[in-house]
Amino acid sequence: MKARVHVMLKTGVLDPQGEAVRHALGSLGFDGVEGVRQGKVIELDLAETDKAKAEETVNQMCEKLLANTVIESYSVEIS
Amino acid sequence: MKARVHVMLKTGVLDPQGEAVRHALGSLGFDGVEGVRQGKVIELDLAETDKAKAEETVNQMCEKLLANTVIESYSVEIS
Numbered sequence: 378m379k380a381r382v383h384v385m386l387k388t389g390v391l392d393p394q395g396e397a398v399r400h401a402l403g404s405l406g407f408d409g410v411e412g413v414r415q416g417k418v419i420e421l422d423l424a425e426t427d428k429a430k431a432e433e434t435v436n437q438m439c440e441k442l443l444a445n446t447v448i449e450s451y452s453v454e455i456s
Numbered sequence: 457m458k459a460r461v462h463v464m465l466k467t468g469v470l471d472p473q474g475e476a477v478r479h480a481l482g483s484l485g486f487d488g489v490e491g492v493r494q495g496k497v498i499e500l501d502l503a504e505t506d507k508a509k510a511e512e513t514v515n516q517m518c519e520k521l522l523a524n525t526v527i528e529s530y531s532v533e534i535s
Binding site: 383395409412413417420422437 | 462464474477480481484486487488489490491492493494495496497498499500501502503504513516517520521522
């Protein structure tokens with residue numbers, strides 16, 4: 378199965394990378410960009426074939442390694 | 457409107473960050489991880505209200521700034 382994990386900084390946590398992108402877009406002449414947040418996307422190929430088990434495993438991976446849950450939130454899509 | 461951009465290394469381009477995650481997951485006891493690719497996700501808040509125009513603009517942003525199209529591919533979702 379394939380899993381896709383999105384890891385984003387939580388709302389309220391300063392995102393300097395996103396701010397840098399917003400400024401750069403402004404400099405390039407792209408107006409009307411009101412906010413930018415940048416995060417990570419991680420695509421996993423899993424040997425597991427059971428969707429529920431795969432989701433459970435990927436959630437554990439996020440808690441233990443992929444996301445820093447103090448400042449980041451994550452979402453998991455299994456396909 | 458909100459736009460979400462995914463930027464991933466193209467297939468065939470070595471992804472050391474993804475490989476590092478794969479090894480780390482193995483060390484933590486997560487077996488059955490056959491491959492990991494890591495990329496960026498960029499969420500944009502746009503003042504534009506026309507969906508087609510927003511998509512066109514975001515594609516230009518990707519070409520000019522957000523993705524290095526020599527080694528990265530991108531996809532845009534508008535919502």
